[in-house]
Amino acid sequence: MKKVLIGGGSGLVGSKLTDILMDRGYEVLHLSRSEEKNNWVRSIHWDVEKGELDPKEIEGVDYIINLAGAGIADEKWTEERLEVIKSSRVDSNLLLKETIKSLEKKPELFISASAIGYYGFETTDEIYTEEDEEGNDILAQICKEWEESADKVGELGIAVTKIRIGLVLSDEGGALPRIEEPIRWGVGAALGSGKQYMAWIHIDDLCNIFYHVLENNLSGTFNAVSPKAVTNKEFTQKLAEVMGKRLVLPNIPGFLIKLFMGKRADLLLEGSRVSSEKIRKTDFKFQYGKLDKALKDLCIDL
DSSP, rough: OOEEEETTTHHHHHHHHHHHHTTTEEEEEEEEESSSSSSSSEEEOTTTTTOOGGGGTTTOEEEEEEEOOOOOOSOOOOOOOOOOOOHHHHHHHHHHHHHHOSSSOSSSSEEEEEGOOOOOGGOOOEOOTTTSOOSSSSSHHHHHHHHHHHHHGGGGTTTTEEEOOOOESSSSSHHEEEEEEEETTTTOOTTSSSEEEEEEEEHHHHHHOOOOOHHHTTTTTEOOOOOOEEEHHHHHHHHHHHHHHHOOSSSBOHHHHHHHHHGGGGHOOOEEEOHHHHHHHHTTOOOOOSHHHHHHTTTTTO
C-alpha cells in the first residue's frame, strides 16, 4: 500500500482528496498543527512557524501533497495578512524540503498546490496557459514565490508538480454557498461589469487531477480549471436557473464591493480565461466540464 502525506489534509480539498485516495487503496497521513488525534487518518504534528516536523514521522512516505495555506479571502489584506498568506505557503514547502533532505527513502513525487492567481488580476479575453509569465499584482508574486519554494524540493532529486487551482465549486464550503445565498433570498446579481471570467472547477474534478498526477507520476505545472470558463454574469444566471430563481436586480456596482472588501475586491471583479488543455492532453477526462452539470450536482443540497 502506497503512503500519501497531505499538508492541509483537513481542509475542503484535502478532506475530499483523502476520501478518494483511501477509497482507491492508498494509505493517507495528514500533517496537522493540532495535537488532537482522530480515527479518520493518522495525523503528524508540524509547526510551520517554528519549523518543526520530525523526519522519523514521515519516513517511508511515497508521495507528498502540500495544500497548506492561509485563506486568501478570509481577512482584510493588511501587510501582516499578506505576509501570513505567503509564509504559510512558502515556508511549509521549505520545511518539507528540509525534512525530506534527511530521509533515508525519499518520496517519489512532491505535489504542491498553486493558484491561477499566478496570472494576475486582469479582465481580458486572453487565454492563459502554463507557459505564460506571472502577473504583476501582489497575489501573482505570492504565487510565483510559492511555486519557487516547491521547485526547491526538486533540488533533492524528487519530481515536482504544481497544480494551479481555479475557483473550487463544492457544496461543503468555499465560494459556492456564499454565491448561492443571496440568489436564494432573491437579491442575487452579477458583480461589477459581470464580464470578468470565472475559471472554475468542480471539487471532484480537482481531486481527480491530483489523483491522476500521482498515479501517472506527472511532473511540471498544470492548470486545474474546467475546459470552459464563463463570465461572472453567465455564472450567476446559470446558478439562478439551476436553483429555480430569477435575477431581478441590476449588477452590484464595483465601487460598493471595493468599499466593503478593499483590495480583496479584485478576487470578484477581475478575471481571465485559463486553459486546461495541458492536463487534458495527459488523458485526463473532466467529469464536470460544463457548468450546468457541475451546478446541478452541487446544488441539490444547497
